[in-house]
Amino acid sequence: MLSVRTFLGIDENTTSHWEKVISGLGALVGIGMVYHLCHWLLPDVTPWILASMGASAVLLFAVPHGPLSQPWALVGGHLVSAAAGVSCQLWLPSHALTPALAVGMAVLLMSYLRCIHPPGGATALAAVIGGPAIHDLGFTYLLYPIGINVLVIFVAACAFNGLFAWRRYPRSLAALGKARLNMAGASVPTLTHEDFAAAMHELNTFVDVAPDELSDIFARAWSHARAQQGASLTLVKGAYYSNGEVGSQWCVRQIFDADDDLTDDNSKLIYRNVAGTTSEQTQLCRVRDFKQWAHCQVYHSNGHWLRVVPEVKAQRVS
Incomplete structure (x- = not known):
């Protein structure tokens, strides 16, 4: 029978208390830098920018190795969404469908450009409902305040997460410092839900996937590999x-x-x-x-x- 916990999607959190504290401190540092710079340069638009930057801070400091947190997702997601929002506002100013159209277009563009970043939806929405102070900026909205604030929070994420070897940002920097596991010639074991949970616990960083999903991915990959055993290999130039x-x-x-x-x-x-x-x-x-x-x-x-x-x-x- 489906439990309330399972229905609500309340998964176990494998990170330590120290890791949770670090995530909170990182968000404090990142938004502190964004807020003060934005308040100093553009005091009239500060409230609207913090809405999307606050959401980005959750990803960059709580899930620094997640695919939605990586530089291309952060930069591309915000800028593409900002362009979508500004375009919709110029095309259908003050129309009842404009906010929804802006967010829908932002999601579509982020999906095709492979830069999905959920806070981008707030960036697109702010371009429409931000009022005259935002509307008057036009496409300059992409440069400031969006571009400036994305740059600031990116630098903050790199600097702060870089203080801790296991959570260096971007994810590619963390991979350089990890010990390599040599699995050449090793037989494939039977992995359980508990094995994946233990591995995630050792990582001590939030991974945006549940252990049972990892188990399912492994089972499907192993099934696919077994189906291909015995296939002949032909070498082709350019392949x-x-x-x-x-x-x-x-x-x-x-x-x-x-x-x-x-x-x-x-x-x-x-x-x-x-x-x-x-x-x-x-x-x-x-x-x-x-x-x-x-x-x-x-x-x-x-x-x-x-x-x-x-x-x-x-x-x-x-």
Whole structure:
């Protein structure tokens, strides 16, 4: 039977008390910097800007490693939403549908540009309901106060979170300092809900995903991997290949030049790493060596590397 706790979505919080305090202090520092700068430069529009910047502070200081908190989401989300709000206000000034249209357009643009940042909705809305002080700015609204305040809170997030090695911001900086787990040659264990919860507890930073969702993702990924076992690998010039590893050992390489006959193990090819470990490295090797390294052919779609399924590929060609 579905419990009230499950229905309401009250998940366990794996962060320590100290981590929660740090998040609160970070938000205090970030908004303090934004407020004082905005109040000093643009006192007439301060209340409207703090609405969206306050929401951004929650993400940058409480969930610094979440995908919605990263620099492109922060900067792109606010600026795109601001442009949507200003455009709607200029197109349909003071119309009853303008606020809803502005937020809807902001969400649509953020989705396509892969910069979803929930506070952007407030930024778009403020451009419409902010009153004459905001309306008179026109598209200058993107530069100030939005651009200035986004820059300030971004710098604050980098500086404050950088004081703590486990929560450095952006997420890419934190990854540089993490110990690498070598899973090469290891058999895949059976993972449980408790295993994911324990791993999240060790991270000691808020992750915007529940342990049961991680378990489901792993189960689906493992099922997909088992379905592809035994598939033959054909090397094609210009194609991309993955080594099939996980974590820091994962890598994608592209064959961008090769001999005419790639069925001959003694033929030579030139590859470059395009994702994962040791990116941008270019090497010359034999087909035999590349096949020993490669696990499957992949392609890039919507920011992700996906496995090429031979049957699906054949259907597309036909």
